[in-house]
Amino acid sequence: MKVPRWASAVRWYLRELTGETEYDRYCEHHRHRHPLAPVPTRREYEVLRTAHREANPQGRCC
Structure with a gap:
């Protein structure tokens, strides 16, 4: 079956x-x-990403 x-x-x-x-x-x-x-699981990836974002905050205007 072809997807539209x-x-x-x-x-x-x-x-x-x-x-x-x-x-x-x-x-x-x-x-x-x-x-x-080994490739991290989705859960492990989310923990790593959150830790990185907390350690390296980005300034945002909005």
């Missing part, structure tokens, strides 16, 4: 909105840079 074009666009948008693609990009980067190391 609009459905794949909605899926892409929702994945971007929820951060799924960010984790996927991180996994690809991790596999490329550290091929022998």
Whole structure:
């Protein structure tokens, strides 16, 4: 069964909105840079990301 074009666009948008693609990009980067190391789970990734954001706050205007 072929998925309609609009459905794949909605899926892409929702994945971007929820951060799924960010984790996927991180996994690809991790596999490329550290091929022998295990890839962190989604939960481990979220903990690492939160710790990094708290240690390196970004100033925002809005």
